[in-house]
Amino acid sequence: MKDHYMKKNLTAQSFYAGKNKIAIIGLGYVGLPLAAHLSRHFTVIGYDVSETNVAELKRGHDRTMELSDGELKKSKIHFTSKPADISGCKLFIVAVPTPVDHFHVPDLSAMENASAIIGRNLSAGSCVVYESTVYPGVTEDVCVPILERESKLKFGRDFTVGYSPERINPGDKVHTVDNTIKIISASDAETLNLLEGIYSAVVKVGLHRASSIKVAEAAKVIENTQRDINIALMNELAIIFNKMGIDTLEVLEAAGTKWNFLNFRPGLVGGHCIGVDPYYLTYKAESIGYRPEVILSGRRINDNMGKYIAERAVKMLIAADIQIRKARVAVLGLSFKENVPDLRNTRVVDIINELKDYGVEVLAHDPLAIPEEARQHCGIKTVSLKDIKNVDAVILAVAHDEYKSIGLAKIASLCCKGRPVVLDIKAVFEPQAATGMGINYWRL
Numbered sequence: 001m002k003d004h005y006m007k008k009n010l011t012a013q014s015f016y017a018g019k020n021k022i023a024i025i026g027l028g029y030v031g032l033p034l035a036a037h038l039s040r041h042f043t044v045i046g047y048d049v050s051e052t053n054v055a056e057l058k059r060g061h062d063r064t065m066e067l068s069d070g071e072l073k074k075s076k077i078h079f080t081s082k083p084a085d086i087s088g089c090k091l092f093i094v095a096v097p098t099p100v101d102h103f104h105v106p107d108l109s110a111m112e113n114a115s116a117i118i119g120r121n122l123s124a125g126s127c128v129v130y131e132s133t134v135y136p137g138v139t140e141d142v143c144v145p146i147l148e149r150e151s152k153l154k155f156g157r158d159f160t161v162g163y164s165p166e167r168i169n170p171g172d173k174v175h176t177v178d179n180t181i182k183i184i185s186a187s188d189a190e191t192l193n194l195l196e197g198i199y200s201a202v203v204k205v206g207l208h209r210a211s212s213i214k215v216a217e218a219a220k221v222i223e224n225t226q227r228d229i230n231i232a233l234m235n236e237l238a239i240i241f242n243k244m245g246i247d248t249l250e251v252l253e254a255a256g257t258k259w260n261f262l263n264f265r266p267g268l269v270g271g272h273c274i275g276v277d278p279y280y281l282t283y284k285a286e287s288i289g290y291r292p293e294v295i296l297s298g299r300r301i302n303d304n305m306g307k308y309i310a311e312r313a314v315k316m317l318i319a320a321d322i323q324i325r326k327a328r329v330a331v332l333g334l335s336f337k338e339n340v341p342d343l344r345n346t347r348v349v350d351i352i353n354e355l356k357d358y359g360v361e362v363l364a365h366d367p368l369a370i371p372e373e374a375r376q377h378c379g380i381k382t383v384s385l386k387d388i389k390n391v392d393a394v395i396l397a398v399a400h401d402e403y404k405s406i407g408l409a410k411i412a413s414l415c416c417k418g419r420p421v422v423l424d425i426k427a428v429f430e431p432q433a434a435t436g437m438g439i440n441y442w443r444l
Contacts, residue, residue, distance in 0.1 A: 010090060014090075015197075015198060016041065016042065018043055021088060021090065022198070023118075024046050026048060026114065027057060031095035032067060036075040037177050039075050044077050045085060046077040054080065057072065066170070092118045092129065094129065096111060096113075096132055100280075108142060111142070115142075115146040119150025122151040129162040131163075133277050134217055134221070136214040138217065144161060155187075164195060164216070181208055182206075183220070220277075232301040235267070239308065242312075249265075268306060268350075282295050282296055305347065307350060310350070322393075325359035326361060330363045330365065332400075334382065335398055337398065343369055343373055343378055344377070348398065349380065351395060363383050364381075366398070368400065393420075393421035393422070394412065394422050396425060397426075398425075408433060422439050424443040
């Protein structure tokens with residue numbers, strides 16, 4: 001009877017009519033934009049464990065900058081940090097972080113905690129959907145048992161699950177939730193139809209129905225693994241061409257004139273996606289007895305780029321007759337990518353730590369990063385741009401628009417008198433312009 005009750009009554013129409021509510025668990029880069037879009041059509045409760053985050057959202061400000069204050073105020077999301085407030089919901093969508101630890105082992109604690117919270121507030125006839133990046137099997141093998149344990153309900157009889165991987169690109173205002181094809185998968189056909197009805201209200205460019213939850217989980221984890229490997233190749237090429245005295249970007253621009261050459265660039269690979277997701281796949285692969293050599297090789301190359309850049313900076317300082325110990329270097333940009341405040345898994349930290357190992361004094365600046373988060377998550381005290389002067393070198397690590405608008409001349413003016421030393425990691429400026437200004441310039 002419970003099985004019949006669940007499948008007969010949990011339909012997309014019941015959510016459109018306002019009879020059933022949706023709970024979004026996790027209000028970060030993924031959960032908040034999704035909640036805002038869904039709230040245009042359904043009754044949505046946005047839950048986050050952080051009382052500080054919820055309080056800010058209630059005041060109408062999104063610290064992730066994915067939603068403007070105006071967009072947030074227009075949304076109809078009911079924000080809460082109280083688990084009991086989600087007890088009346090019938091559809092739960094989980095969008096919590098899935099990082100790795102210091103040993104590159106998947107950390108599923110947020111997923112497990114979210115599942116436990118949902119389980120304690122789960123009623124018969126409900127559905128739980130996961131959007132967080134995981135390795136194949138996590139939804140059914142890790143999360144479902146927690147839901148059953150906490151709810152005392154039976155999976156497949158009393159509740160169902162689905163997996164619909166997020167495709168949010170932080171800071172990207174072009175490829176957004178509503179105009180990016182979305183993969184959906186579920187534990188049965190009826191639930192898949194339910195998810196199609198819900199997500200189609202938001203995603204207008206189409207949905208892809210995966211044949212199983214494991215297929216959808218695998219599809220998500222290889223999206224960023226593919227990008228990681230391609231960037232690793234570019235980084236290795238950059239190292240090789242640097243030894244040859246060849247400008248890497250010029251080589252890539254020339255090769256890019258062929259129709260099937262892939263447009264990837266070298267650089268630091270951080271953040272909560274590209275620098276993390278491959279380790280979920282390699283962890284699972286090794287657990288079943290296979291060592292993924294190509295993926296791990298790419299990870300090693302990308303993880304070592306911060307050290308390589310720091311060493312390049314030290315060599316340029318030595319060439320400029322600057323004493324390394326107690327040299328002062330400004331690092332502009334701390335977040336993992338341009339125009340976002342997100343510091344999670346930023347690899348700029350690797351440059352800073354390596355320079356400090358050489359005895360270099362580092363002055364770090366970021367116009368978007370929250371200083372408290374920089375201290376808490378990175379152990380770095382940021383300074384204001386006006387406090388950076390008379391340094392021995394400048395490393396432009398992140399291509400924030402603010403740095404582009406400042407211009408190369410002003411960035412170089414942060415250096416001591418003499419020939420400025422500037423390392424442009426994101427190739428924001430042109431070598432010819434730097435040469436004309438008398439700048440000792442290098443780009444990755």
